[in-house]
Amino acid sequence: MHNAIMHNLFMHKAVIQILMFINRTRELAILNQHSQSIKSGARINIALFGLRRIGKTELLLQFRNTVVDEDLLVSYINLQKIIPDTEGFVKAYSKELIYDIARQNTDEEVDYPYEMEDLLILAAKLGDMETRHVRKLMSTFKQQEFAEEELLDLTFRFAQKLAEKHKKKIIFILDEFQELLQVHSRFLQIMRSITEKQKDVNYWISGSVFSVFDEMLNHKNPFFGQFIRITLENFNRESTHELIDSTLGFKLTENHKDKIYKFTNGQPHYTVVVCRKISEQYALYGKINTKQV
Incomplete structure (x- = not known):
């Protein structure tokens, strides 16, 4: 014993x-239901609230790991684990998308592209569009100064292009979303201006700082006001x-x-x-x- x-x-x-996930079956069922609606053509953005260590990450990862659908691509970033600047976000965002689509398109094992050179090799296996995107990022990062807003614009648009090319509906999970406020002063405005017009890319965000989320999701913000709100309780x-x-x-x-x-x-x-x-x-x-x- x-x-x-x-x-x-x-x-x-x-x-x-797994233990922390106990009794989140109701919330998981809700997420699965929304994912099926997305697959059918709906566009559904979700904001998941909850105090720290309440099980938000476990729920989101459980959802991601249980999705078995060739028509859906579910990517995930924990924003507390990336470098909190534009370059760090763009790299993480592009790596996850390309890595996930590559894994979904083959039965062979795919190594994670930790370095940009590895990402370029992986992108080349997918096609010219993906390769051009990575080459553009690499050339931009080599510059002493670069237009951060243009880089964010390029990155958000890439997701829709990827969805259209591979005939997928994308759910991009951004865990601890409030961390993105450190990336760029106009991050939310840029994200809204690009993504609210996209028909195939959905954002599921989570956060622990209620004051930040209240500011983002209030009725005066037409984009984030469209997010479905789910709160995890004790x-x-x-x-x-x-x-x-x-x-x-x-x-x-x-x-x-x-x-x-x-x-x-x-x-x-x-x-x-x-x-x-x-x-x-x-x-x-x-x-x-x-x-x-």
Whole structure:
């Protein structure tokens, strides 16, 4: 038993993400329903709200990983993990699109293009349009100064061209969207001016800073006002109990689980953290008492 518990303490991050996904089936079903509407020709942008560590990323990745449809291309960027400037965004955006379309177009394994030279090789396998786009980026980045607005314009337009050429509907997930406000002072205006006219590219954005999202999505902003809003809440009592049972290698009493629920208020990340601490205590002492919980 103790070996199983110690294994819990060092469980892989992916396993924790699966645990965090418990009871998000309703939200996943909503995303899947919208994706089918997109496939049928609708254009649907989504804004996913939620406090930090509530499970937004896990939900979005779960959606992406469960989509099996040749007519849909789902790309994803966690914007907290890229260099927060125009060049960093443009590189990440172009890499994800080209890499994802290349993977979807072949049964062979495709290496991720970490360097721009690798991206050029991958683009060449797709065709002239993709190659021209990457060459344009590479030549622009070599300049001491370049027009950032034109580069963003070029990048957003590339997505629609890619969708038309490969006959795809694109869902581009931009996780932690508020980070993009650091990229360029007019980023939102540029994005709106280009993407609101595109019929095949949909943006699903997520964010943790409610004040920023309220500003972006208010009724005075006609583009972002069209986004469907979904809010992730903390888990209820039953879902928290299920998360506890899935995290621990042993059973707690209902009373103990209620104490954890009250302490974490159903916040999934902190529930997992508390459970791991309880596992440590159980591994050391062989039992759990109410005081320890």
